[in-house]
Amino acid sequence: MISFRQASIADAESWVRTNLNDVCETSGDWMPSERFRGGQIAATQALSEFDPKGYASRRNEVLPVAARGASSLSPYIRHGLLSLPEVWSHVSDSPERDRDKFRDELLWQEYTRHLYARLGHRLSQPLRHQLGDQRPGDGWSQRDEMACLNFALNELEADGWLPNQTRMWLASHWAIRSKADWQEGERQMFSNLLDGSYANRAGWQWTIGSATGRPYGFSRWQVEKRAPELCSSCTSKHCCPIEQWPDEPDLEAPPGALRLRRGEYPPDEPIYAALDPTRTPDLVWITAESLGDNDPALTAHPDLPAVFVFDIPLLKKLNVHPRRLVFLTECLMDLSQRRETLVAISDPTEVLQSHNVAVTAAPVPGFRSHSKKVRPAAVYPWPWLAPISDAPLSSFSAWRRTLPASLSTNSLKRQKQRNRRRE
Numbered sequence: 001m002i003s004f005r006q007a008s009i010a011d012a013e014s015w016v017r018t019n020l021n022d023v024c025e026t027s028g029d030w031m032p033s034e035r036f037r038g039g040q041i042a043a044t045q046a047l048s049e050f051d052p053k054g055y056a057s058r059r060n061e062v063l064p065v066a067a068r069g070a071s072s073l074s075p076y077i078r079h080g081l082l083s084l085p086e087v088w089s090h091v092s093d094s095p096e097r098d099r100d101k102f103r104d105e106l107l108w109q110e111y112t113r114h115l116y117a118r119l120g121h122r123l124s125q126p127l128r129h130q131l132g133d134q135r136p137g138d139g140w141s142q143r144d145e146m147a148c149l150n151f152a153l154n155e156l157e158a159d160g161w162l163p164n165q166t167r168m169w170l171a172s173h174w175a176i177r178s179k180a181d182w183q184e185g186e187r188q189m190f191s192n193l194l195d196g197s198y199a200n201r202a203g204w205q206w207t208i209g210s211a212t213g214r215p216y217g218f219s220r221w222q223v224e225k226r227a228p229e230l231c232s233s234c235t236s237k238h239c240c241p242i243e244q245w246p247d248e249p250d251l252e253a254p255p256g257a258l259r260l261r262r263g264e265y266p267p268d269e270p271i272y273a274a275l276d277p278t279r280t281p282d283l284v285w286i287t288a289e290s291l292g293d294n295d296p297a298l299t300a301h302p303d304l305p306a307v308f309v310f311d312i313p314l315l316k317k318l319n320v321h322p323r324r325l326v327f328l329t330e331c332l333m334d335l336s337q338r339r340e341t342l343v344a345i346s347d348p349t350e351v352l353q354s355h356n357v358a359v360t361a362a363p364v365p366g367f368r369s370h371s372k373k374v375r376p377a378a379v380y381p382w383p384w385l386a387p388i389s390d391a392p393l394s395s396f397s398a399w400r401r402t403l404p405a406s407l408s409t410n411s412l413k414r415q416k417q418r419n420r421r422r423e
């Protein structure tokens, strides 16, 4: 194991180039994210600078950048530097409409996490409808003739991040208009994102209609509305390939489509009470889901070193862009300013088996399989925003109706009123 004692995040890029270059397919010609720095300090600062005023009306704006309402907190939320309960509380005193719209989105994030925790890798298959006529190939091949596509891809490649609006443009263009295999498009977007997560495959499933049967069509209309300057400067402005709505795709219910009713795929949470009294933890194992100072296992064992394992077999499979590895390394170097942080480049089960680790249960299938071999001495519960249960997952609204009143927002109350009026 390597010790990052009081390392500076300025050294993260060169550390990745020296130690992790061969786990990525990208050649040496790459740059870290232009916009995002990893670490608790950067995450806390981003949250304190986020003002949700205007979020409800500006969340979908793309250009000019100054008009955007999106928080850009997702890389920090994704890696557990900001927990959803903490971000939820941050907006308590914000104007009601903005607060509720923002909290609705946090609930979407929680919903995708529940989906992934309960369905595991089934989430990579079409949930309820299958797109017919999908072909191999590059669904973004018109990049050079479409300023909108090119702009979104440039931002993805420079920053490793996109607002929700352009994620929907890219996913819809790839799968609905170009009819390219959506799982390949999802892999390409995932590998470029700093916040990429398998839970957020749900974003593709919702955009292409495989979850709801109602695909999102992308056309010039959205670009004119959300980023008009792209159309006016586009070389194809007089012969726009997306002037019209795309044809409705064929969506069929595949055999064995998941119904996701209450009780199906119940959660399989570890038994947290199982602190093994015969084994005293000697390290806190931190995972990519939970790299923040407030990780429950780190908080419970303030004097123990933290250990993170760059999981080489997994990284080779995921093929993430090196900028993601720089972001993770920055998180670890930043943590090393406040406590001893050890790093290994290996298979976590091999490195950790001989230790008595304390760890926070990550709500992902890989954690469950690794922890069977690692056999942690202490497992701390994941800080859910909404308690995980066997609630229906068939739609966001069905799941949401089961949440405690403390997670209610006015949009939910309005929906309930509408339902009552219909009854």
Ligand SMILES: Cc1cc2nc3c(=O)[nH]c(=O)nc-3n(C[C@H](O)[C@H](O)[C@H](O)COP(=O)(O)OP(=O)(O)OC[C@H]3O[C@@H](n4cnc5c(N)ncnc54)[C@H](O)[C@@H]3O)c2cc1C
Pocket: 059, 069, 070, 071, 072, 073, 074, 075, 077, 078, 105, 106, 108, 109, 110, 112, 162, 163, 164, 165, 167, 168, 171, 190, 193, 195, 196, 197, 200, 201, 203, 204, 207
């Ligand atoms: C095709 C597609 C792929 C996506 N892939 C990912 C991904 O890999 N990782 C990821 O974190 N998000 C993903 N999303 C969801 C969403 O686009 C991003 O979370 C959001 O754009 C991040 O920017 P932000 O932090 O400024 O969001 P804000 O609008 O400021 O929202 C705050 C937080 O709410 C959550 N959130 C917002 N919108 C959504 C949404 N539509 N679904 C779920 N949670 C949401 C995120 O945690 C986000 O950080 C995807 C959406 C689509 C349509």
